[in-house]
Amino acid sequence: MKSSEEVKKFYDNYQFKFRHNLRHYIVINKLLDAGLNTHSHVLEIGCGNGALTKLMVEKIKHGKITSIDISSESIAHAKNNLKKYHNITHAVSDIVNFNSSEKFNMVVLSDVLEHIPIEYHDSLFKKMYDMLNQNGVVFINIPEPKALEWIAEKEPEKLQVIDQPLHSDSLISIAYKNGFYLKDLKSYSIFKDNPDSQCLVFVKRNLKHDYKSKSQWNIIFRKYYYYLRSKLK
Numbered sequence: 001m002k003s004s005e006e007v008k009k010f011y012d013n014y015q016f017k018f019r020h021n022l023r024h025y026i027v028i029n030k031l032l033d034a035g036l037n038t039h040s041h042v043l044e045i046g047c048g049n050g051a052l053t054k055l056m057v058e059k060i061k062h063g064k065i066t067s068i069d070i071s072s073e074s075i076a077h078a079k080n081n082l083k084k085y086h087n088i089t090h091a092v093s094d095i096v097n098f099n100s101s102e103k104f105n106m107v108v109l110s111d112v113l114e115h116i117p118i119e120y121h122d123s124l125f126k127k128m129y130d131m132l133n134q135n136g137v138v139f140i141n142i143p144e145p146k147a148l149e150w151i152a153e154k155e156p157e158k159l160q161v162i163d164q165p166l167h168s169d170s171l172i173s174i175a176y177k178n179g180f181y182l183k184d185l186k187s188y189s190i191f192k193d194n195p196d197s198q199c200l201v202f203v204k205r206n207l208k209h210d211y212k213s214k215s216q217w218n219i220i221f222r223k224y225y226y227y228l229r230s231k232l233k
Contacts, residue, residue, distance in 0.1 A: 002117070002162055004070065004094060010161035011071035018049050018081045023190050023197070027110050027141050028055040034139050034184070034201050036106060039063045043104040043131060045095045046070075046112030050078030056108070057085050066104070070094045096123050103133040110141045113171075114148065115162045121171075125178035129204065138180065138202040142166050144187050147196040171200070181205040 028036075036042070036056065040063040047053050047067035057065055064087040069075050072092045079090050091098065095116070107128050116124060128138055143151075145165035151158055152165075172182050180202040187195035 007115075007161055008070050008072075011069070012073040014071075014160065015049065015073060015077060018051055018077070020051055020055065023111070024052055024055060026188075026190060026197075027052060027199075028059070030141070030199050031056065031106075031108065031139055032059065034106075035137050036060070037063075040106050041102070041104050042066070042106045042108055043100075044068070044108045044110075046109060046115070047078055047090070048074050050081045052108075052110050053078060053088065054082060054085075057082065057088055060087065063087065064089070066091065066100065066102070068093045068095065068098055095127060096120055098127070100131060102131075103136070104131055105133050105136045107132060107136070107138045109139070111143070113140055114142050114164055114166055115160055117162060118164060118166075121174050122178065125175050125180065129179045132204065134204060135207065136204065137183075138175075138200075140200045140202070142198050142200075144195045144198045147192060147194065168198070168200070175202050176205070179205050181207070 036059060038059065038061045040056075040060050042056060042060065042063070042065045044053060044056070044065055044067040047069050048071075050067065053065060053067050066089045067075075067078060068091045069078070070093070075090050075092050082088055113121075113124075132138070143165070145167045148163065148165040152163070168185060175182065181204070182200065183203050184201040185198070187198045189195050190197050
């Protein structure tokens with residue numbers, strides 16, 4: 001297993017241009033679907049140079065973001081890139097050693113969890129549970145595990161210092177052990193012809209859900225929509 005110093009050194013030297021690509025725009029839309037809004041109080045783990053942070057802060061007019069990263073160089077770049085925004089706090093830290101008296105309503109790990117050693121995942125989910133308020137959401141975006149296995153075999157030069165495939169069965173098991181419930185899981189394609197990314201949304205397992213019936217018009221519309229769709233396939 002790589003040490004924290006080895007990981008930190010890698011990411012201090014792993015700086016990329018501050019620009020958005022298709023992945024960033026897909027992820028921000030998935031975050032909005034997961035509940036990101038103008039009042040959100042977000043903990044972003046592994047913010048890098050702040051590219052996704054910028055897209056989030058543009059939506060969070062009355063909330064705030066706490067962004068952390070193990071790399072001091074990444075945090076320095078993020079602070080410079082986002083200096084005009086006053087509702088972002090930056091900190092150099094890994095999540096296991098990060099402490100905050102505040103409660104968040106969303107924790108975001110976008111293409112980060114695969115770089116955190118699996119040995120730390122149990123502590124990570126426990127920490128996130130403690131830091132979330134009762135209605136909080138954990139949003140995780142990772143490479144689809146089979147896609148990452150393919151990259152390890154075919155394009156190993158693209159791998160980072162730690163780049164491990166995370167299969168949903170073990171990931172959900174760790175989350176469940178630490179008090180979470182899987183609300184949503186989707187595999188989808190960004191750059192490859194098969195799904196190369198995966199999005200997971202977790203909520204606290206003891207969260208009480210309220211269920212309201214849809215209108216009859218909504219049910220009728222959807223009935224004919226799926227009927228016509230099945231005929232056209």
